[in-house]
Amino acid sequence: MLRALRARQTALAPLVLLLPAFTVMLFVVALPLAFSFYTSLTPYRLIRPETIEIFIGARNYVRLWDNPVFWAAFWRTILFLAIALNVELLLGLGIALLINRLTWGQRTLRTIMMFPMMFSPILVGFQFKFIFNDNIGIVNNALQALGLTDRAIPWLVDAQLAMFSIIVAEVWMSTSIFAILLLAGLLAMPRDPIEAARVDGCNSWQVFRHITLPFLMPFIFIAMTIRSLDVARAYDIVHVMTGGGPAGRTELLWTLLARVGYDNARMGEANAMAYVSTLLSIAFTVFFFRKLMAARRYMGGAE
Template structure:
């Protein structure tokens, strides 16, 4: 039997078997379960075909779409602020005369923490009784009472945004710094000779060259934020009253707390489709930025 298989395929066969067993089979099984009323408490329900009932239920479920809107809001705020702070950090490190290696290492420090540890860290910092933030604000006389950061819905989403931005700004900083280090200096020097101000040089020379690096970081981070779970789970667990419930925390709650695995997998596939849409958008922006650089440089 194996003699009829070509040597390249035979060599790849173990890897193919592992990929089918570990990736393809669970993916197909989860896709099938999204068309069933599968509940963890009723294993036999996995073999009951329900058609598009789960997807129809999701499309009219305001809880899911509220979680989706919160995810989009978090993604928009986090991406823009991370890019802004990352750009500032990268330019400061690039301008440094001494200690660039130490600064680059320090810049990567937040990435070394796991999301669970970041969640616990910021949950303690934003605690309304013993948290560092409230103690600092009261010591400075900016407030005379504890602010319920993790109890008020809007403030809790703000606290989660701060945790996400702190932990992942370095992704933008590192990639943009790589762009600054790879950027040729002749166009910058020519712009200065022509009398351009520092802002004009940055706006029309430096930033267009850095845009592909920024879009790569946006693609990576948009996928991370779209499936955010750990930090939200630790800090608020979707509360108060689901005011910080995001897509994947809702999926986890539906699957394990409510035991509705079929409905949860349907939510997950809709979320994956939305993530693919964001990825395609950023890749198109990346391709356009590369084309612009090729034409101008």
């Protein structure tokens, strides 16, 4: 009898220990999610709180299906994510490899490298809005002074250049996240395989391609996962630099969501958009985690 009671206590112990975590998850994550999902099934308007009680089923989602502005922003966000992440990866990897080779001043450079991360995205947005201003901006003035152009290039207006300018701002601010994570990977890397490869006659490219890069892949995918969640929620920089315009050319999901939810006060519709958008983040996260597992298997690590 006593043994049975003790066995039951032992079985319950993990559940009791996990209870605080579950409680926190319930109130901090599950309930707000359930509430916002419910509001997406209502015509909820911030300035008419009573509208939260009107249930309209999937009407917001049906409207969304036929909303070309939303889908344009959706696909544009995917394109923005793909370009920004890959450019940040390439630059971050290059910076990490260069800094890793330094024997003097590495700590100072590592600190300097983190400066862009310390800026608020709003400040970065204003900074690049000024840099790319067609009339008084630094870029156009420099290009004109150097005789490379005699016209004011509309960086924040042209269909391609506007998105390019925003990507430049995003890359400037966040490349250091990749660089720091990849540098951590390089510093943790054992030297033996590299020295063995050199003894076997491998050149630098072969060492990088077959030893360094595979070792870094888990770090790359962790950085990709973190940044994909960040970039998919890009708002401040775009809001300040272009406001999603002109003519929706730089409209991303979260600038559209903010306009619908707050400016137009249609929070029910905005929450429906947010739920569909979440699918995008889940898809990217699942994709990068699968890649991460595959990379760890390749390295012989534990799954």
